[in-house]
Amino acid sequence: MNILPFLDLRAINYRDRDAFHLILDRVLDSGWVILGKELKRFESSYADYCGAKHCVGVANGLDALHLVLRAWGIGPGDEVIVPSNTYIATWLAVSQCGATPVPVEPRPDTYNLDPGRIEAAVTPRTRAVIAVHLYGQPAEMDSIMDVAKRHGLKVLEDAAQAHGAEFRGCKAGALGDAAAFSFYPGKNLGALGDGGAVTTNDQLLAERVAILRNYGSRRKYINEVQGFNSRLDELQAAFLMHKLSHLDADNNQRKAIADFYIAQLNGHPRVQLPTIVEGAKSAWHLFEIRTPQRDALIRAMEGDGIQTMIHYPIPPHEQQAYATQPPLGPFPVSEALHRELLSLPMGPTMTLEDAGRVVESLMRHA
Numbered sequence: 001m002n003i004l005p006f007l008d009l010r011a012i013n014y015r016d017r018d019a020f021h022l023i024l025d026r027v028l029d030s031g032w033v034i035l036g037k038e039l040k041r042f043e044s045s046y047a048d049y050c051g052a053k054h055c056v057g058v059a060n061g062l063d064a065l066h067l068v069l070r071a072w073g074i075g076p077g078d079e080v081i082v083p084s085n086t087y088i089a090t091w092l093a094v095s096q097c098g099a100t101p102v103p104v105e106p107r108p109d110t111y112n113l114d115p116g117r118i119e120a121a122v123t124p125r126t127r128a129v130i131a132v133h134l135y136g137q138p139a140e141m142d143s144i145m146d147v148a149k150r151h152g153l154k155v156l157e158d159a160a161q162a163h164g165a166e167f168r169g170c171k172a173g174a175l176g177d178a179a180a181f182s183f184y185p186g187k188n189l190g191a192l193g194d195g196g197a198v199t200t201n202d203q204l205l206a207e208r209v210a211i212l213r214n215y216g217s218r219r220k221y222i223n224e225v226q227g228f229n230s231r232l233d234e235l236q237a238a239f240l241m242h243k244l245s246h247l248d249a250d251n252n253q254r255k256a257i258a259d260f261y262i263a264q265l266n267g268h269p270r271v272q273l274p275t276i277v278e279g280a281k282s283a284w285h286l287f288e289i290r291t292p293q294r295d296a297l298i299r300a301m302e303g304d305g306i307q308t309m310i311h312y313p314i315p316p317h318e319q320q321a322y323a324t325q326p327p328l329g330p331f332p333v334s335e336a337l338h339r340e341l342l343s344l345p346m347g348p349t350m351t352l353e354d355a356g357r358v359v360e361s362l363m364r365h366a
Contacts, residue, residue, distance in 0.1 A: 004345055004354055006307040007186055011349040016242060020192070023238045033234045035214070042237040043197070045244060049164075050173030052199040054206035057232030058213050061160040061182025064196040065093030065130070067230065068156055068178045071208035074099050074127050081121050081129040081153075083113040084334040088316045090130055090158050093180075102126070103317055105333045109275035111135060111288065111341070115143035119151075128154040133162035133172050135311070136188070136254075136285035140277055141167050141175040156180060163189040164251045165283035172283075173199040183232075183240055188254070188283050189247050191236040250348035254284035257346055257355050261287055264359040270366050286311055287346045291366060294342045300365035306358055309343040 013020070027038060039057050047055035058064050074080065076098035082090050084103035094101040104121050107114045112134050129148055131139040141157075148155045157179035159165070162172040173179040183195035198209050211218050216227025265271050272290035276282055288311070291297060298308050315338045317328035329335075345358055 001305040003305045004307060004357055006309050006343070006345050007347045008349055009185055009190075012190075012347065013185075013192065015349075016239075019242050020239060023242060024235065027235050027238055030234070034231055036234050038234040038241070039232055039237040042232075042241045042244070045241060046173075046197060047199055049244060049247075050171045050179070050199050052174040052179070053201045054199065054203060056198045056206050056209045056213065057237055058196045058198060058209070059230040059232065060194045061180060061184065061196040062089045062093055063213070063228070063230040064180035064182070064198045065089065065156065065158060066096045067209045067212045067228070068180060068198055068200075068205070069093060069097045069099070069128065070212055071205055072128065072154055077125060078127045079123060079125045080127060081118060083130070083132050083134070084315060084317060084329075084331040085111055085337055086132045086134060086158070086316065087160075087312055088319060088321065089160070090132055091316045091322070094130070099127070100125075101316075103328060103331060103334075105331055106134075106337070107275075108333050108337070109272075110137060110140075110277055111274070111337060112137060112139045113144065115140050115147060118144065118147045122147075122151050122153070126151065126153060128156055130156045130158050131176060132158040132160075133165055133283075135274070135288050136161050136165055136283035137274070137276060138162060138165050138167035138172055138175065138280050138282075140280075145176065154178075160184075161187065161285040162283050163187060163285075164247055166281035168279040174201065177202065178205055183236070188251060188285050189240060189243060192239050193236055195232050195236045195240065196230075197232065251283055253348045253350070254346060255282075256352065257350050258282070258284045258287050260352055260355045261344060261359065265289070265362070268363075268366065271362070284346060287344045288341050289344060289362075290337070290340045291342060292340055293366065294340055297342065297362070297365055301358075301361045304357075304361040304364075306361045307345060311341065311343050313338060 043055040078099040085106040155176035159172040160182035178200040183191040216225040
């Protein structure tokens with residue numbers, strides 16, 4: 001049987017095989033593999049792409065979140081509002097600072113943080129809000145920024161799944177006070193290993209993150225603060241620089257697949273499609289459907305050679321990692337989403353014929 005993978009990373013990266021070999025030779029010939037010209041070039045280009053003034057490359061997306069919070073001075077005794085429906089990295093970044101994540105429920109139709117619920121979660125200890133652009137759709141940043149400004153809070157975009165996404169004509173990465181990106185291989189803009197970046201219009205914040213990523217140092221052996229080792233290396237920066245050149249084309253292909261799914265599945269009585277809010281342009285990192293018979297559908301589609309995935313089976317508040325603190329929840333909206341959401345195959349090397357196979361299988365079994 002011909003298996004349709006959920007995401008074909010080999011096919012995605014094989015398109016650039018020859019270019020990657022040339023890049024490897026260039027970096028090897030330079031003799032410089034950390035904090036060099038390749039990184040500076042990518043940082044400048046990615047800042048421009050996002051419409052931000054500054055970009056700082058770091059080791060991964062979790063570090064990008066963590067280092068921004070650290071740079072803002074957030075620590076023990078502080079609270080940070082986070083979505084209850086997100087990957088656990090959003091929460092871990094807060095916990096790594098010694099601060100407390102305060103979960104807020106999502107909208108049940110967009111799956112993103114519900115701006116109408118944020119204000120009730122604000123206390124005198126609240127310092128920031130992390131707005132996750134989950135599955136590639138930007139959070140409702142105008143409403144979130146309004147609440148944050150009323151209470152003097154910072155807003156950090158968790159844009160790990162939203163490379164190239166837009167809200168009201170502005171790209172993810174320039175919608176809040178700062179943004180954190182992951183370049184994990186499966187992302188829309190993925191490295192050939194781990195990687196991440198921070199974007200911001202705040203020069204002082206960018207400088208602070210750049211110091212924190214490099215042992216608290218801007219000059220070798222001169223350590224201004226207690227920092228970390230979290231650097232995007234030259235080779236990955238060069239790979240990303242090349243892949244950035246066709247990010248928009250890849251996102252357009254993702255959109256074509258998403259548009260096909262929506263056209264074919266619209267009105268299905270047992271399948272809820274994602275709702276895109278007015279003014280939002282999703283990067284379609286994932287295509288989520290909601291169905292009460294998810295587990296049976298996974299097995300049936302697997303029998304047809306269609307790989308699907310669950311993002312994410314266990315919400316953060318139910319993870320063992322957070323079992324030692326006072327009980328959190330219940331969060332009924334998130335818990336229902338985690339029981340019912342199913343990710344359909346999505347990627348830039350998929351064809352409409354592939355998408356047709358997915359729809360045919362789903363319609364037969366849902």
